[in-house]
Structures are given as structure tokens and as C-alpha cells.
Amino acid sequence: MSPMAQSAPASGAPEPGALQPLLPSDPSQLAGYRLLGRLGAGGMGVVYLGRTANGELAAVKVTHAEQADQADFRARFRREVEAARRVVSPWAVPVLGADPDAPEPWMATAFVPGPSLGEAVRGHGPLPERSVSILGGAVARALAAVHTAGLVHRDVKPGNILLAVDGPRLIDFGIARATGETGLTSTDMVVGTPGFLAPEQAEARADEIGPAADVFALGCLLAFAATGRPPFGSGSMDALLYRTVHDEPDLAGVPDGLLDLVRQCLAKRPAERPTAEEVAARLTEDAPGAAADWLPAPVVTTIAARSAAMLALPAIDATAPGIDPAAAQKPSRRGFLLLGAAAAVLAAGGGAYALIDARRDDDTQGDGKAPAPKRNTWAIGLLADLSGPAKEIGQAQERGARLAVEQFNALHKGKPFTLELKVSDDRGDRGGALAAARRLTTDPSVVAVLGPTSDDTGQAALPAFEEAGLPLLTVSAGYNMLALRAAPSPPNTTVLRAIPNHIMAGTYLAWTATLLPQIRRPGVLQERTDDQYSWQYTGGVRFGFKYAGITPHFRVVPGRATDYRKIIGEMIDAGIDAYVHCGVRSTAVRAARALKELGFTGPKFTGQHVFGSAFLEEAGAAAEGWFVCAPVVDPVARAADAKQKPADHKAVQDFLTAHRKRYGTDPAFYTGESFDVVNMVTSWLFTSAAKGPLSRKGLWQALRAQSYTGAMGGYQFDDHGELKGVGTFVYGVENGAYKAIGAAPSSPANKKA
Incomplete structure (x- = not known):
């Protein structure tokens, strides 16, 4: 697989979310915007909530100065601004202002107080069919405007869709590209978000990446919105890229009325996918205008709460042009409303107040005149x-x-x-x-x-x-x-x-196995319940055995697999003389029972995510004789x-x-x-x-x-x-308990290569 860049520098900040307090190092003003708080932050920059003198709110993306000094950065940021300005659609967030040439380049877009699609689904579960249909129609229309402008968005994902009462909004053109353009990005670099990119993006086939790639991502988005999970699962980047190219999507739970369309959007060949305009036409129900009933009640409540929080923000500065300072200090009905909204915000979660108050206490005694004790x-x-x-x-x-x-x-x-x-x-x-x-x-x-x-x-x-x-x-x-x-x-x-880390732990496990000289053909099972862990652990095991000159028999199975008797039986038929389980406890229990039922007498090994009392209790007699490597010491044995x-x-x-x-x-x-x-x-x-x-x-x-x-x-x-050093310790299961054996070796016992 190709190298991975999940987003261009201009898009380094994560999706905007609930407002967080400003840090002491944050500016209070930027290019006419008074900065009121943080919406998100990452390695590339910060997204602030800003407000103009006339009260207009904006999401202000500011990049770190050190990023601006990198080669190609300003060109990428300038391209993001230009791309966003070219897209004209009610379903795409408009640009309000930008300065790519500032010491810390910035861009302001209209502020949407609602959560992202990802945040809404994670917090409240999948959306009903009508909501998914309206969402898909609006996003498809936004993508049609992107494509009409001669662009490809290339990063259509749940974090880049914001939900408002009158419909969704597409954001973030940080890695958008003019159709057919290949400059500024290496031809062997995968750009986008794993799990929400097309096969041609996963294989970095730059010449094939066009509007159809956005439609594939839209299909992933609709499946996620309807089921609460990406159609190609989760886990490591390499695993996601592989599944995107080679595996069929998991569409269980997608409503029948959307299933055929989603399948067509997820066709492996770009030419077989519908266009964004065709998707919009098939999702005929219009977005709801000013009504909020297109979303489930809990999501609407979240939007309402964030909108109410905006009312509790500080009043417009009294010194701003066009405002009478005396009048600004007079009590008003809006002042009482703000007081009530602020009280509600503090009652809901006083973390922001606590931070501001604590920051004051660190600097002064509360009157601004003397240092705090x-x-x-x-x-x-x-x-x-x-x-x-x-x-x-x-x-x-x-x-x-x-x-x-x-x-x-x-x-x-x-x-x-x-x-x-x-x-x-x-x-x-x-x-x-x-x-x-x-x-x-x-x-x-x-x-x-x-x-x-x-x-x-x-x-x-x-x-x-x-x-x-x-x-x-x-x-x-x-x-x-x-x-x-x-x-x-x-x-x-x-x-x-x-x-x-899991990779090194897997390596130490493999070297532990080499302490048994009879091992020549270990079987290694990678199961994908926790794909991130199992993929890394398997990678370490693979390296450890290779360094020892041993060639294992590898098998990869999905996390939902249950017939471990068949899986283990096939591995035994392949001639394995030891078994290594790279996966979680529940599947290790299945494997242990299958190995016992099949009469396998070779040594059995597993790692950190299996270690614990639950494995002994659930596997019972089938756990006897297993070796488990874990990053902890038995204090009594020590x-x-x-x-x-x-x-x-x-x-x-x-x-x-x-x-x-x-x-x-x-x-x-x-x-x-x-x-x-x-x-x-x-x-x-x-x-x-x-x-x-x-x-x-x-x-x-x-x-x-x-x-x-x-x-x-x-x-x-x-x-x-x-951590320097090994840090992995070996336990054997004996009489239903873990018996400490010692530290894992720092090199294979019988190295042959």
C-alpha cells in the first residue's frame, strides 16, 4: 500500500464541535474577528469561534506558523480557499474571508452550530431512513456543485458534514483538487480518510481520481449514517485500504429503500457509479427548509443546546464602531436572556467556567492587583x-x-x-x-x-x-x-x-515461542474484532518469526467468525505445530475450546488483550497450557x-x-x-x-x-x-491460574537468519 496522508496541512484541525475555552496562549482578536472560544484543534492548527463587530459568527481556521513555513503549505492553503470560494450551493458552507499570506494563514467560514454527522451518530445512534435520504440528497447536490466548479472534494466523511435544522452542510476543501490536476501531491500518496475513500484513492491511482471518487465516499457516508458503522469496518490504515479495494462492503442494516443506490455508489469501478446529480435526483425528497423534523429529536436537542449557548456568549464589545458605550452598559431584555442562557450552560457543564476562574486565580487574587498565593x-x-x-x-x-x-x-x-x-x-x-x-x-x-x-x-x-x-x-x-x-x-x-507498543509486544511473543526448539511451523491467526490491535500484533509476530528464520502459516478471519472448529481444523490440516492467537479474549476462548476439542497438543500463545481473569473463567479447562504474554509483572512472584x-x-x-x-x-x-x-x-x-x-x-x-x-x-x-527494553512478561496457565515464567527474550533463541 502507498504512504498515507489523512489530510493536507490546511485541514489539520479536527471537525468543529462544542465550544471550549480559549487557552492563555490564544489570541483574542484576528482580522476583525473577536475570538470567543475553540471549536477544535490538531497538529496543524486551531478552529476558533469568531464574531465580527456586527455580531456575525464564523468558524475561523488558523494554521500554526511552523506549518506555514513548510514547503508547499501556502500553496495548499491558498488552493483550499480558492476551491471553497468556487463552490456555490446552499448545502456547502461559504467562505466569509481569508488571508493565505498572513504569518499564520487563516480562513473564516459561516458558523453552523450543529454537530457533525460523525458526532451525531456516535452520540445518538444511526439516523432513520428519511433522515438518511434527505442527508444524501443535500450532500449529493453539494457535490454536484463541487463537480460543476471543476473540483473533486476527495474527503467526504462524517466529520465534514455538519447538521443544521434546515439541512446538512458540506465543509473542508483542504484536499479538494481540480479535475485532472496532479500537482502538489505525490502520485504515490493516498489522500483522504481511510474507510471513506474510493478504491482508486486507496491505490493512489491519481489519473483515475475524479468526481466518481466523491460518489463512492457518499455511498460510505450513507451506509455509516444508516448503520452507525463504516461499510469497510475500522482498524489500521492498511487493513482499511485493502478492504476498500478487495472486499465487498458490509451493508447489513441499510434500509431496503436505499440499499440499491448505496451499492451502486460503492461499485469498485468508477464508471459503474452514478453521478452526484443522478444520486440527488433519486433521493427526491427536498431538504426541510426551516423545519427541524428531518432529524431525530436527540440530534435536534443537541443543535438547540449549541444554538442557545451562542446566546450566552459575551456581548459585542462596547468600543466597536457604531455602538454607544453608555447604551451598551444599560440593562436590557437581551441581557436577562443572556444571563438565563449562561446559567443554563453553567448548569449543564461548568468546565468552561471552572477553567476561566482557575486561570484568574493563578494570575491574581481576583482583583487584578496582586499575585495569587x-x-x-x-x-x-x-x-x-x-x-x-x-x-x-x-x-x-x-x-x-x-x-x-x-x-x-x-x-x-x-x-x-x-x-x-x-x-x-x-x-x-x-x-x-x-x-x-x-x-x-x-x-x-x-x-x-x-x-x-x-x-x-x-x-x-x-x-x-x-x-x-x-x-x-x-x-x-x-x-x-x-x-x-x-x-x-x-x-x-x-x-x-x-x-x-503492540508491534514490539508481538515481536517478543514470537521470540518467546522460539524458546521451544520443536516449533517449526507455527500457525498465526489474526482476527479482526479489534483490527487495530490484531493487525499491529500480527505485524510484530511476523517480524519476530522472520528474524528467527521461521515461516508461519497465517490465517486472517473477520471478527464476526464463530466456527472456530472449522478455522482451527484447517490450520491443523496445514501442518501447524504451535498456535498463536492475535486477537481479543472472546475469540481466544473460542480458539482454546476448538483446539482442545480437536486434540491439538502443540504450545499455544497469545498476548495482552487476552490476559486477565476472564480468559481463565470463560475458557475453563481449555485455557490449560496456554502461554500469555503481557506487559505487567506479578508483584508476588517478584x-x-x-x-x-x-x-x-x-x-x-x-x-x-x-x-x-x-x-x-x-x-x-x-x-x-x-x-x-x-x-x-x-x-x-x-x-x-x-x-x-x-x-x-x-x-x-x-x-x-x-x-x-x-x-x-x-x-x-x-x-x-x-519504553526502552523488553517490558513483556510470560505467563503459563496452570491449574486455572497464571504462573509467572519470566521476561520475554530480547532476541530469538534459535535465530537462523
Whole structure:
């Protein structure tokens, strides 16, 4: 597959959403717009809500100055402005102003207070058939205007469709291209969003990318709106690109009245797809004008709430031209309405008020005349799944973090500051993870955060930490892109990963298997329930076996597969002498039962997403003899290891004693690592407090550079924030329990290549 660029620099900010407070570093004015808050932010820039002197609201996209200095950037941004201005349609957001030549190029478009299609579906579920039909007709008409202007949008996706009471709006022409134009983008670069691009885009066939590519994306969009999921699934970029080119779409749940049209839009060959005009003609029902009944009630409520929030924004500046300053200060009915709306906003979610108030307290005593008193309480944040699917891990992390904070306060009573633990439960829900993260990142007392529990919530929450410059330390999220960023994205200065990423963990698992010299033909199953994890883990396993000179038998199955007896039977017939499961717990249970039923006697291996008590309970006797690699140490086994250095032995024994005293039980897996990581932060804070005022600025770099030894072992990080060393540990299932075997090897035991 070709290299991937998900969006051009001008389109780096994510979809505009609910209004967030301005940061201290944000400007208050830009080119005649008073900036009122943030609608979104990313590595390439920020989208602000702005208002002109006459009260007109706009979404103002501002790019970072360092992006503007990159080759081709201004040409791309200028092209985005020109493309957006060429499109004339009631269903495309118009450009109100722009300056591609400014030190930080900007563009203002009309503000739509509603959510994006993606946000609406994630928050409220799929749309009914009538809503999808009206949505499709309006977007098709917008695309017809794009194509009439001689352009191809090339990034039609749920985040680029905003929902308003009078119909949807198409936004973002950052990677739009004139038909037949190939300049400014490498011919071998895939441009667009995986899962919402055409096969010709997925294979970077530049000469074939035309209006039909937008129609294919429209088909993906309609399927998503109707079912709540993309028709080619989710997961890694390579997997999505492969499925887009080779697999048939999953259209289960698309209403019968739309099914044929969606299928035609998703034809693999561009010539077999209808035009945007033909799609619009077939979706004959007009958009609803001023009525809001084209959308489900919960979505309308969201639009209404955001519209009401606009009423609660600050009044137009009294010094603006044409406004009488005296008159502006007189009470009015609008003033009372604004007061009521503001109260409603604060009642619904006081995070914005809390941040503004806390920012004032950091700078003054409230009257603007004197510095605020020095802060004597700081906080460690915990972002974890405490009540969702991974609550076993999240609750263990909370115990470890709380124990570390309590220990710090007990040891340093009366010292420069006291520590608190502030907890935010993301419930394992990707849709709510960003809001859960912002409860911590907007709190100025929080200096660093332990979390997240899972990959999905980590990806969703990451923008909040990047915007705030707040370190995020994880002991359980192994998705590689949380720390390793592909160019042209800015390098990671946010995440410290205290475990191996999934690719390296898969490599260590393969090298663990080579400790058994009889293995010559391992079978490797990649199942796609969590495609992102399984694809990365399989990639590591593939590399590990290749480096050892071993050729496995690979099999890939969809996540919905249930007949594991047949799947495993075919692998056994192919001559496998070991089994490696790259997938989640539920499918590992199926595989374990099938292997037992079929009498397979070879060794069986799996990784992090299977490790835990649930696998033992659900697989029962079929789990016996499995080897499971996980990024955690058994603290009881570590305490019993007489080979440790005396200081290390004392550290783990003290941890066990403290945990037993505090909680009355031995610590669960992931508790010790959380205890260590929080102690790593607090030890740096205590040392630094003696040198001057504490600040979270520069903390990531300071933590990354240090070497720390805790109860569970040592922690060092490379320049990317990735853990140095192996960090993967092997467990065997024996008599229904995990038995610690030791650390995974750092190289294959029987290397042949």
C-alpha cells in the first residue's frame, strides 16, 4: 500500500464541535474577528469561534506558523480557499474571508452550530431512513456543485458534514483538487480518510481520481449514517485500504429503500457509479427548509443546546464602531436572556467556567492587583475505565495511583506541597473519552495524568492533552501511534508509554515461542474484532518469526467468525505445530475450546488483550497450557525472586505490605506499574519543588529524560516517549491460574537468519 496522508496541512484541525475555552496562549482578536472560544484543534492548527463587530459568527481556521513555513503549505492553503470560494450551493458552507499570506494563514467560514454527522451518530445512534435520504440528497447536490466548479472534494466523511435544522452542510476543501490536476501531491500518496475513500484513492491511482471518487465516499457516508458503522469496518490504515479495494462492503442494516443506490455508489469501478446529480435526483425528497423534523429529536436537542449557548456568549464589545458605550452598559431584555442562557450552560457543564476562574486565580487574587498565593496543593490525574469493559484494569490502576499519592503525603507531610488524586472515569467509551480527559486537562492543579486504560479511549482523548501540554503516562495502552507519529505530524511530546507498543509486544511473543526448539511451523491467526490491535500484533509476530528464520502459516478471519472448529481444523490440516492467537479474549476462548476439542497438543500463545481473569473463567479447562504474554509483572512472584538486588527486593516488598494494609489483599495486575509511574512523577515534583515554582511546562521532557527504578522494575524512555527494553512478561496457565515464567527474550533463541 502507498504512504498515507489523512489530510493536507490546511485541514489539520479536527471537525468543529462544542465550544471550549480559549487557552492563555490564544489570541483574542484576528482580522476583525473577536475570538470567543475553540471549536477544535490538531497538529496543524486551531478552529476558533469568531464574531465580527456586527455580531456575525464564523468558524475561523488558523494554521500554526511552523506549518506555514513548510514547503508547499501556502500553496495548499491558498488552493483550499480558492476551491471553497468556487463552490456555490446552499448545502456547502461559504467562505466569509481569508488571508493565505498572513504569518499564520487563516480562513473564516459561516458558523453552523450543529454537530457533525460523525458526532451525531456516535452520540445518538444511526439516523432513520428519511433522515438518511434527505442527508444524501443535500450532500449529493453539494457535490454536484463541487463537480460543476471543476473540483473533486476527495474527503467526504462524517466529520465534514455538519447538521443544521434546515439541512446538512458540506465543509473542508483542504484536499479538494481540480479535475485532472496532479500537482502538489505525490502520485504515490493516498489522500483522504481511510474507510471513506474510493478504491482508486486507496491505490493512489491519481489519473483515475475524479468526481466518481466523491460518489463512492457518499455511498460510505450513507451506509455509516444508516448503520452507525463504516461499510469497510475500522482498524489500521492498511487493513482499511485493502478492504476498500478487495472486499465487498458490509451493508447489513441499510434500509431496503436505499440499499440499491448505496451499492451502486460503492461499485469498485468508477464508471459503474452514478453521478452526484443522478444520486440527488433519486433521493427526491427536498431538504426541510426551516423545519427541524428531518432529524431525530436527540440530534435536534443537541443543535438547540449549541444554538442557545451562542446566546450566552459575551456581548459585542462596547468600543466597536457604531455602538454607544453608555447604551451598551444599560440593562436590557437581551441581557436577562443572556444571563438565563449562561446559567443554563453553567448548569449543564461548568468546565468552561471552572477553567476561566482557575486561570484568574493563578494570575491574581481576583482583583487584578496582586499575585495569587503560591499553590500548595497539586494533583495527579487518573483517566481510566472504572465502570466499563476494562474496569478490572482501570480499578487496579486507581488503587496503585491512590497508594502512591497517599504514600507521598505521608512521607512528605509539611513539605512544600500536598498531592491529590483527581479521577475521571471514561467508562471505556470512545465517544465520551475526550470530555473525560478535559475534566483533567482544564484543571490547572493537575500536573500529569496516568492513563488511559485502552487504546480506543487514548486516541479519542489525546487532543485534550496535546492542547494543554499535559503529560499522559500509560501502563496499558499499546497502540503505536499514541507515541510514534508519522510525518508530517509534529513529534510526540505528550505520551510516555511505560509498556511496549503492540508491534514490539508481538515481536517478543514470537521470540518467546522460539524458546521451544520443536516449533517449526507455527500457525498465526489474526482476527479482526479489534483490527487495530490484531493487525499491529500480527505485524510484530511476523517480524519476530522472520528474524528467527521461521515461516508461519497465517490465517486472517473477520471478527464476526464463530466456527472456530472449522478455522482451527484447517490450520491443523496445514501442518501447524504451535498456535498463536492475535486477537481479543472472546475469540481466544473460542480458539482454546476448538483446539482442545480437536486434540491439538502443540504450545499455544497469545498476548495482552487476552490476559486477565476472564480468559481463565470463560475458557475453563481449555485455557490449560496456554502461554500469555503481557506487559505487567506479578508483584508476588517478584517479591519472592531472591535474585533481585536488595534495594529492588525491599521496594517490591514495601509495596506489597502497603497494599495489603490499605486494601486487605494482594495487588491485582497493573496496580504495581501504576504505583511506579505515579511515584516517578511525584519524585521529580518533590526534587523540583526545592528549585523553584512547579509547572507542568517541560514536565514531559524532564520525565522522558530520567531513569527511574520502582517496585516493578526500571523505566527509561527513548526520544519518542517509548519504553526502552523488553517490558513483556510470560505467563503459563496452570491449574486455572497464571504462573509467572519470566521476561520475554530480547532476541530469538534459535535465530537462523
